[in-house]
Amino acid sequence: MSKPAAHLHATDVHGAARLIVEGVRQTTSLVEAMHLNISSCVWPLGPGREGHTRGITGLVYRSIRDITGLVGTGLDGLLAPLAQFIPAADSSPQREAIVAALNGVLGDHLEASGNPLAIPMRLRQMGLPLLLEREALRQRIVAPKARLLVMVHGLCMNDLQWRRNSHDHGAALAEACDCSVLQLHYNSGRHISENGREFAQLLEQLLQAWPVPVTELSVIGHSMGGLVTRSACHYAQQEGQAWPDKLKQIFFLGTPHHGAPLERLGNRLQNFIAQLSPYVAPFARLGKIRSAGITDLRYGSLLDEHWQQTSRFEHGSPHADAPGLPPVPCYVFAATLGQELGDAKDRLLADGLVPVDSALGVSAQPARDLGIPEARRWLGFGLDHWDLLSDPDVYAQLRQWFQEDEAIPAA
Template structure:
């Protein structure tokens, strides 16, 4: 066997056969999608459309149409053969790696709904884990306490990424305050409301199965994880875990959306002006349901159902207040040296504006109205620094003491 040349790049993401099978399916989907795009462009040019306006309907006919159908059919046939080949390989139960977990989480963040709709094995099933293992296995030789801490990650991330620069809020709170941390692992490309319902059901099982009585349940969430948590609380009235829930801590959560996703909708609109570039708008519209929920911070099914989620222009969400009887704490960050000013107002931590992270909204029905004493704004910090900054941890520790 030929050895790699010195200095040659090595595979840094060790994949399982099921992963390669999933990537193979994505590759076929991409070939079919690009073929559709080129076919539409061809049909538009052949129809001599004007520079602006609506693209012509239908597909090319005759030999041209046959060629495009043949390309799609060949791609699907090859894809089915590869799927059978990879499916015949023995199932790999080897322990995953942080690199693989990060890679798969990123794919789910961008195309997670598509992965589920197509039955792709790369789709992440929601679970509660400790150290990347099912929490029941991890607790087999542990001594859990009645102070239960659940941590919920953000978009395109995974539960292992709570560990950053040698710090993990969950492990630190276990050491300092006696909490037992459990980490949610989920497909962040699904709608927030879908993940919220599934999370609420998992919390039912977690509290019921916990080895000791749960005296206190606390949830710490980062970014989109805060929206998923709020959505879970909105459908969990009367459930036992809600009775145990004492505090919620939100780190950089886009309670009222993120401007970068609204910018994505603007790009879609501009590309749709001319029939000659309209096909390329499809590329922008492949982004996941989870991402488009970040435009305004959708929490309920009613916030996105019965509408084109890519074209939503107005913030017409139904009000979803914070849960009654639960202390809520908000942390925002800004890359600026000052917590006020245009930079903080527009970009905040690079993804979430300060006002959105603090729940401020001009509509009083949507504003969260969290007391100033329950807020913190961190300067000279980006979105991910909220996971590792010492001052952020000290504030969380104070709030949870």
């Protein structure tokens, strides 16, 4: 009998305690910054003062931070060993969704601080991680196929969420097209390039350990998952890995190839608040809570160089050195809430997150246009970003392209 899925793990208490302690310390610093500007009677427009309060006031704020740090250290010492003695349970879908969303927003911080809530990258099937060793895969995978399909989820999501409205593109394709389907589970708050490089290494290990020789590899990426896939292709080629030789096709569902306007707007708003008035400037720090994965979506950053050479909170501009698509047939799916291109809903909302041109890889600037032929583009009207995961017309087109005996030659 299988164990019941748990909504809460022992490590969750440990991870949540760390976040609460860090939250108290950061809130104390924010309040102190506001106190400093108010007590200094600074001019109400422009940036405020930097630094800490002094005297008894400064001592109070320092004491709060120090005491909170000591409490955090004590909780760490208590909860870390305790969690090791409690057997791990299977996760419920509700827990998986909450942890995935938390990783999307704070994942880079969770990883850097060693928080047990940070998601390690793994290939999974039916929500269970796969050990990438030949014998382990032979025992886990029922009737492994020579044709592999890997699904890559988007920001704040997890591999179980490919199933939506009682439909799962991967499961349906496995049944219809005689292929084995695996899902990538990863921390979407990390930099896209970091996830891309690690994904490339996982695919290399997978093809070496797969129980039967792999003849074809296909990838479906939703939203950020498509950018992680593009990054993986770039680093695999750079490092001379073998798996790209088996890559047959890539499907991009609502992938922001040219970035997402909501992140660009949020970044401008954060910078505006920081310069508006010293009495509200401390609140701009709240905007910096968002993860590296989210800020990478501003212009679709795929490489380490896109974030290592500047602050990720600077607004910046589109990357002139972004890699193009790999030399295999690539298919793009876009959606819009509008009933036609250019109507009010299309202009203002697109699919709720990603504009049509960004999802299709289309740009008026030749250097940024991905050059995807019309025959490999699909556009749905009256659909939002998440409808791409379950819409029957999306699946019908996926299946048609996936089943083609002779794919359209690469551009």
